[in-house]
Every structure is written in C-alpha cells, then in structure tokens.
Amino acid sequence: MSVLVELSIFPIGQGPSVGTHVARAVEIIRKSGLAHRLGPMGTCIEGEWDEVMAVVGDCYRAMARDCERVYLTLKADARRGRDRGLDKKTASVEEKLKEGEGP
Amino acid sequence: MSVLVELSIFPIGQGPSVGTHVARAVEIIRKSGLAHRLGPMGTCIEGEWDEVMAVVGDCYRAMARDCERVYLTLKADARRGRDRGLDKKTASVEEKLKEGEGP
Amino acid sequence: MSVLVELSIFPIGQGPSVGTHVARAVEIIRKSGLAHRLGPMGTCIEGEWDEVMAVVGDCYRAMARDCERVYLTLKADARRGRDRGLDKKTASVEEKLKEGEGP
Amino acid sequence: MSVLVELSIFPIGQGPSVGTHVARAVEIIRKSGLAHRLGPMGTCIEGEWDEVMAVVGDCYRAMARDCERVYLTLKADARRGRDRGLDKKTASVEEKLKEGEGP
Numbered sequence: 001m002s003v004l005v006e007l008s009i010f011p012i013g014q015g016p017s018v019g020t021h022v023a024r025a026v027e028i029i030r031k032s033g034l035a036h037r038l039g040p041m042g043t044c045i046e047g048e049w050d051e052v053m054a055v056v057g058d059c060y061r062a063m064a065r066d067c068e069r070v071y072l073t074l075k076a077d078a079r080r081g082r083d084r085g086l087d088k089k090t091a092s093v094e095e096k097l098k099e100g101e102g103p
Numbered sequence: 104m105s106v107l108v109e110l111s112i113f114p115i116g117q118g119p120s121v122g123t124h125v126a127r128a129v130e131i132i133r134k135s136g137l138a139h140r141l142g143p144m145g146t147c148i149e150g151e152w153d154e155v156m157a158v159v160g161d162c163y164r165a166m167a168r169d170c171e172r173v174y175l176t177l178k179a180d181a182r183r184g185r186d187r188g189l190d191k192k193t194a195s196v197e198e199k200l201k202e203g204e205g206p
Numbered sequence: 207m208s209v210l211v212e213l214s215i216f217p218i219g220q221g222p223s224v225g226t227h228v229a230r231a232v233e234i235i236r237k238s239g240l241a242h243r244l245g246p247m248g249t250c251i252e253g254e255w256d257e258v259m260a261v262v263g264d265c266y267r268a269m270a271r272d273c274e275r276v277y278l279t280l281k282a283d284a285r286r287g288r289d290r291g292l293d294k295k296t297a298s299v300e301e302k303l304k305e306g307e308g309p
Numbered sequence: 310m311s312v313l314v315e316l317s318i319f320p321i322g323q324g325p326s327v328g329t330h331v332a333r334a335v336e337i338i339r340k341s342g343l344a345h346r347l348g349p350m351g352t353c354i355e356g357e358w359d360e361v362m363a364v365v366g367d368c369y370r371a372m373a374r375d376c377e378r379v380y381l382t383l384k385a386d387a388r389r390g391r392d393r394g395l396d397k398k399t400a401s402v403e404e405k406l407k408e409g410e411g412p
Contacts, residue, residue, distance in 0.1 A: 013222030023199035096126035116325030229405035302332035
C-alpha cells in the first residue's frame with residue numbers, strides 16, 4: 001500500500017528565515033529518488049511507508065544536528081490500490097470541478 | 104500581515120472516496136477570488152487572516168450540512184512584509200537548491 | 207454541530223523558547239469561557255465553529271502584534287449529536303482498552 | 310535529542326465511528342513502554358526519534374492491514390537537552406499563567 005506524505009520541517013530559534021534549512025531537507029528528499037512535489041507549505045512524498053519514513057528520518061536527523069529545536073508536521077494518506085497519487089489526487093479534483101461547470 | 108493557510112478537509116463516514124466533497128470545498132475557495140493552489144494533500148490559500156478564515160468557515164459549513172462527521176487540518180504561516188508567498192516560498196527554496204548545485 | 211479543535215500556535219524567530227507566547231494564547235482561550243484542555247503539543251477547545259474560531263483568531267492576532275512570524279497548526283473534528291467530546295472521546299477509548307483486557 | 314510526537318490516526322471509509330481502530334493504535338503505543346498521554350485529538354509519545362517512529366509505524370501497519378484507507382497526522386517537537394517534555398511543557402505554561410495572575 002503506497003502512501004502520500006506531506007512533510008513540513010523547520011527549526012525554531014534560528015531566526016524568522018528558515019529557507020536554508022528547508023532547502024537542505026528538500027535536497028535530501030530529491031536525492032532519495034522518491035516521487036515528490038514541493039509546495040508552499042510542505043513537500044509531498046510518495047512511496048512505500050518504510051521508504052518514505054526513512055527519508056523523513058534523514059531530514060529530521062540532518063536538521064537536529066545543527067539546530068537546537070526542530071518542529072515538524074506530517075500528514076499521511078494511504079489507500080489500497082492507489083499509485084501515482086501525487087498526480088491523480090489533484091487531477092481527480094480538477095476533473096470533478098470541470099464536470100460541475102456543466103454545459 | 105498576510106497569511107498562507109493550507110487546508111485539508113474531508114468527511115469521515117462517507118466511504119473511502121471523498122473527492123466529490125473535496126471538490127466542493129475547492130470550488131468554494133475558487134469562487135472566493137483569493138490566491139490559492141491545489142495540492143495532493145491540501146489547498147493553500149493566501150490573504151488576510153479574516154478573509155482566509157471566512158473561506159475556511161464556508162468550506163466547513165458546506166461539508167457539515169451534508170456529512171455526519173467532518174475532519175480538517177490547517178497550517179498557517181504568517182510573516183510580516185511578505186506578499187505572494189504562494190509563489191515566493193517555493194521559488195526561494197528552488198533558488199537555494201540551484202545555488203547548492205554550483206560548479 | 208459542536209466542534210473539537212486542537213490549536214498549536216507559536217512564533218518563529220523569537221528564539222527556541224516560546225512558552226511565554228504560548229501562555230498568552232492559553233490565557234486568551236481560558237478567558238473565552240469555552241471548554242478546553244491544555245496538552246503537551248496543543249490546546250483542545252470545544253464549542254460551536256464560530257465561537258471556537260473567533261478565539262483562534264484572537265490568539266493569532268495577539269501573537270501577530272508582537273512577532274514577525276507566526277506559525278499555527280489546527281485540527282478540527284466535528285460530529286453531529288456529540289457534546290462534551292473533550293471528555294467523551296478519551297473516555298470511549300479508555301473504555302475500549304479495558305474491555306480488551308478482559309479475562 | 311528526545312522528541313515529543315503527537316499522533317492522530319484513523320481509517321477513512323469505515324463509518325463515522327473510528328474508536329475501535331483508535332483504541333488498537335493506543336494499545337500498541339501502551340505496549341511499547343514509551344511515555345505517552347492520550348488526548349481528545351491525538352496521543353503524545355515521547356522518546357528517541359527512532360523508537361517513537363517505530364511505534365508510529367506499528368500503528369500504521371496494524372490499521373493498514375484492516376482498512377482500505379488510513380489517514381494520519383503527526384506533529385513532532387524535538388529540543389536539545391529536554392527530557393520529560395510530556396509533563397514539563399504543560400507545567401511550564403501553567404506556571405507562567407499563575408505568575409501572570411499576580412497578587
């Protein structure tokens with residue numbers, strides 16, 4: 001069962017700009033080779049639970065090495081028989097919106 | 104101070120497919136005229152706190168009318184002097200990633 | 207339909223200790239008179255959507271006045287016909303755990 | 310660095326009552342021996358990242374075995390040098406609230 005995870009991770013106490021730390025986490029996600037999509041409030045990652053959570057752990061450990069306090073939020077949505085949810089979930093909603101616009 | 108909000112809202116107890124309900128919420132967000140972006144795990148909305156939260160309330164009420172149980176998660180990030188965060192936050196991370204690739 | 211909301215709100219960029227800011231938000235929640243419970247990772251508030259979200263807005267505005275950047279996460283669970291969910295939800299799970307221990 | 314994690318996990322599509330599934334997850338958390346606290350909107354667990362996330366994974370796998378769709382949200386707060394955050398975080402806020410009440 002593949003899972004879609006959205007991860008937001010940042011340090012508390014390194015000033016109001018956390019982009020450099022966020023970029024390092026996104027770099028770790030990219031290098032993992034897992035399907036992912038960067039968004040304004042978090043990065044979505046798709047894969048098997050164990051492989052996605054291993055990457056989340058790598059992001060956490062990298063930030064915890066440098067920062068006194070780390071905060072993260074994560075949402076996961078797992079559905080049997082679904083693949084390519086990263087594309088299909090938004091496509092399905094877009095489709096429904098078009099249908100609703102009627103003739 | 105403008106705020107970026109990511110909203111995920113769905114019914115519990117209407118079966119495993121919740122896309123129709125989600126599409127209705129996204130429709131409400133679209134009609135609000137606020138800047139927004141649909142993602143695989145939620146929709147980001149940008150604006151002043153009161154106007155964004157009014158739209159969140161509209162999404163909630165529309166779903167609560169039809170569904171016995173409604174669940175929602177929301178993340179908000181507000182930063183003084185920022186505008187167009189919907190575009191700039193990801194652009195800034197992309198930029199940092201490119202710099203890091205350097206020669 | 208009454209709603210249970212869990213709110214976590216804190217500033218980013220005011221150093222790693224955010225307890226003073228959190229206490230001010232909890233003070234606002236207490237003064238609202240709404241049923242609530244302080245937890246290690248957030249405060250749960252119960253009431254009608256409009257009254258709970260008005261308190262959340264008060265917490266946000268108070269923090270945004272003093273802090274350059276404010277982050278908040280919120281989960282809401284609304285269920286028809288439920289009241290006193292703040293007590294009943296945990297009591298129901300505790301009850302199920304006891305049954306499971308059976309002879 | 311010890312971490313405080315709040316986990317909410319439930320199935321989508323098994324009807325509006327999810328208490329039995331939640332109780333099973335809480336049972337797994339209890340049996341782990343890690344410090345934890347049950348709340349109305351999630352269960353807080355404290356420990357080292359690897360041990361806490363192993364328990365989260367056990368909860369996920371147990372639910373994914375029986376349910377077509379599983380949703381979970383997780384917040385983590387890790388702070389260097391903190392122990393017993395499960396008790397100390399709320400105690401610190403309560404303390405600040407009392408001070409604020411003054412003579």
